[in-house]
Amino acid sequence: MNEIRHKVELSAHVSDEVRKTTCYMCACRCGVNVHIRQGEDGTPRIRYIEGNRDHPINKGVLCAKGSAGIMQHYSPARLMKPLLRTGERGSGEFKEIEWEEALTLAADWLADIRHRDPRKLAFFTGRDQSQSLTGWWAQQFGTPNFAAHGGFCSVNMAAGGIYTFGGAFWEFGSPDWDKTEYFMIFGVAEDHDSNPIKMGLGKLKARGVKIVGVNPVRTGYNAVADEWVGVTPGTDGLFILSLIHELLRLGKVDLDYLLRYTNAPWLVIDDEGAADHGLFARDENGDPLVLDREAASVVSCKNGASLKAALKGAATLPDGRVARPVFELLARKYLDPRYAPDAVEEETGVSAAQIRRIAAEIAEAAFEREVVVEQSWTDMKGERHERMIGRPVSFHAMRGISAHSNGFQTCRALHLLQILIGSIDSPGGFRFKPPYPRPVAAQPKPHGGCKPDEPLPGPHLGFLRGPEDLLLEADGTTPQRIDKAFSWDAPMSSHGLMHMVISNAHAGDPYPVDVLFMYMANMAWNSSMNSSGVMDMLTDKDENGDYRIPKIIYSDAYDSEMVAYADLVLPDTTYLERHDCISLLDRPISEPDALADAIRWPVVKPETQAEGRDVRGFQSVLLDLGARLKLPGMVDGNGEALYADYADYMVNHQRKPGVGPLAGWRGADGSEAGRGAPNPDQLQRYIDNGGFFETHVPEEARYFKHANRAWSDWAIAMGLQDGPVENVFQLYLEPLRKFQLAAEGHGERQPPDTHRKRILETFDPLPLWYPPFEGAGVDVSDYPYHAITQRPAAMYHSWGSQNAWLRQIHGANVLYVPGPVCDAAGLRDGDWAWVISHHSRIKVPVRRMEAVNGKTLWTWNAIGKRSGAWTLDDNAPEAKKGFLLNHLIHELLPPAADGYRWSNSDPITGQAAWFDLRIRIEKAEVGDNPVTLPQFPPQKDPLREPPAVVAYGKEWGEGE
């Protein structure tokens, strides 16, 4: 039968056109080539989505989520028209209305508030990639109540890094994948960022570079790591400080680097009881003082290249008091036997031998395998360096170490480790991505205040320098913000506390709100702690029968759980139908060697993608609302809208003269980058270039950016900063000490007495470790285990659930239980169990696992769904077999001895402490058809029936 000639079309027609835009299937923002092909009915359809080879983020590759974009784009859960609630909140009963009615209604609600009391609007956005617009809009509106989702995501990582060295991981910087000789990854499952980490790991594998995975669970990146550190949740900080102990003990720190780039030599006043004890000794100009080890005199740290600063010793200050260098305090602290490997092994679950060996390997890679780049450069003090010498040890870390109540200090500890070995922005180490470095000195302070019909005086979010910058009412204790950010509860909460907004608004603490306005944040489900409680708060009524949170406006592209709780729903577009800018003013996509930004643009028009589809990009809607409210900057002198839509804003808005949302092709003829007049042709230039703009950092500016003159000059020319910015790495963080001083009774602004002890204990200016609060607040013999989630690589938050392909990969989840815990509880694969926290209990299916920390149970994140949501069948596995840990986690800690219930957050930044959860597990009765508990009544679906079959692409199969 070999004679049979089989017909195979080897050069089939692929697509009519390739349109290049930016992915939004997660927060990674890869470039994608969208192949467009005419469908049967003549409309443009998506044939195929692949990675853009030219794009700085993904260089051609694309993950599972991005590859499933077609199913996201054509999901039956897409909202089609504005919706007005007709049933009770939570029921999902709506009627469709026209945009004009929806916008008029929203504008009426908001105009009243702005005129009366702007803070009665709480405007919070979730996985928002347009915070420079949404934040500016809220600022112009005048409410102090704005933030995005950073407070429940990873603010400890961001703030810990910015306060310490002016950068952090992910968008702020990345490992030097091409030059590093040793790589450690902490607390990262399979996400954040997605493709760049996988590409980087692939590079390390190809070069044979050792990868160490630090994670209680050995999946994903940790599965391919050469070595696994199965650390107990919440003890990463102790593990890191033990590594620091070892490095100090071995004399493996880069003293030259510390003297040049850090506050290691700065003198700290030693005057127990004084109002400035523990602050830096400063001269009359405010410059910190150091001890010259040759002259034995106290001089300004800015005394020039001839200075030989001491790193130890008692210095006598001009006023006769004593001060000691930061480094001496640091060395004494971490050389203490309490940080010795033998002392921490039980708490961390990491053996002393492993800690010692890893410390030795870090030291060996950093100091025996130094990397040299033959490139001369000049530092900010004017000294010329002939070469760039690097310490090729690099790290990456994310939510696993930051989503704890000790996360800020743990993130600081990791940054301290990098700095001590001299690897920050040195070849082979961590590398800043433009516009970073951007230390606190170059960051705004938070702004509050609130006056009717007036904008806020500045941006909401920022980095406070001390108690004087807290946003408090005149009584010195009452928070100005609904989420209590920048208050004594969470002073350095640079991203706000979105997880507390609904809880506080419901309680009227510190005050009730009139309108809760949210975007892309599934707060009625997987983005809240205590999801059941939040659902109750959203539906709770007062004695008059009115909802306690009177009005809720929500914008989403899909029929999520949160949609059911809104009074007014503004339907957003899919990511292929919209304009967006991935802006340097916001969360940019630069790479270490290149400044980059990007756009999304409508590669297909919404109205062509489904019958009756009448949706608008949220950012355009927001600008429309702003114009209706006549917000400053959004209307001209005649009260007419300044911007037709978001695309118009992206091109023509200027945050300051010459600097706008997009850096590429500025100036009337498009010849300028960074700074320049608006260019009406700008978006087309982006489209022609594949949807992104990229310009390379000069060779001389590629390392040591924190102290590199060429970098500074370039950053100023590009509009990233307006002048030179001093960036001295803050090993010792003085703002923390200022809060401790306040807690000791010094200064005008005083914390409530309830807060003093906690501030004294946790606001250590040198990183420390303390046990996570939830574990400290319960009897651990009742709750002996930890429970955490990991985000799967093929699913992003809840978005993937309505994706016909991705839900076949992750349609239900199980609880993975360590073998010995199974044995103790009598559990076998297929059994069901009750998982019980101090707050609640859930019933879940279990599976035995060995590649996990022995005290840690885990499951995949955000797989469980409310029945009826996302246009899934009421009996979908996501609803009946899937589950959330969120129900076990309360937004408040167990009552303290005095009855007070603190927020379940980091005491410094307010980051939600998701991973502090403590639980026990008990075998459950199975019954005939077990379902996960809790269950909720099905949410009614305002949309049409989903199709019974998907056979995507059939129309193109004919005739080939």
Place this chain on the structure above:
Amino acid sequence: MTSLPTAIERSLGLVIDLDTCVGCHACVVNCKEWNTGGYGAPLGDLDPYGDEPVGSWLNRIHTFEVTPEDAPASIVHFPKSCLHCSDAPCVTVCPTGASYKRSEDGIVLVDESMCIGCGLCAWACPYGAREMDPVENVMKKCTLCVDRIYNDNLPEEDRTPACVRTCPAGARHFGDFSDPESNVSKLVEDRGGFDLMPEMGTAPVNKYLPPRPKQATESCGASEAKPDETANATGFLGWLDRALERLG
């Protein structure tokens, strides 16, 4: 019954690196995305938003836990698709000649116009690499993206299987195993590439690279640290003095 070709001009296939694969499913989904609009019938999904969604896929990832006695437990991600065997039992079992192996490049394909959906080939495949499409009832399998690798409508650099082009970790490699100098032949040579289940006698073309040995947690290793020469003599601060002197 269908015959295998007597000679193969080239032997195209994949090398899959189990040391690098993080199990992210990029290859799985990108494969489905390309192929549902490409070769033959779509890769259909039945009850896609219901309580028992089931679709056909040409590539799946299986995840195994390994629990050696002398090392911590670990996870291996194992992507599996058709291995384009030299002695492909799925071909010889086919009653209509629909299942065949190309002599030009060794790719095993299903000619859907001849497939009666009997499913014998899926039973014959020891790897479970074929799936009956639940919507069209036609047998689906990896085509090695035969409609990409020769496609003049694609840029030359994209004439590679979708799974290889998309893999973020670079764990998948495509090439000609009949050429000992090819990238895939060299990888197999250098890294000890192996056949999946060789005892089945299928002589698979695709090869897997084994995970490299992991560090044993308890081992101290050769690099147990020695303190900087003077660190222990007078304690850390004594070392500091001398270290600073060396800096000048």
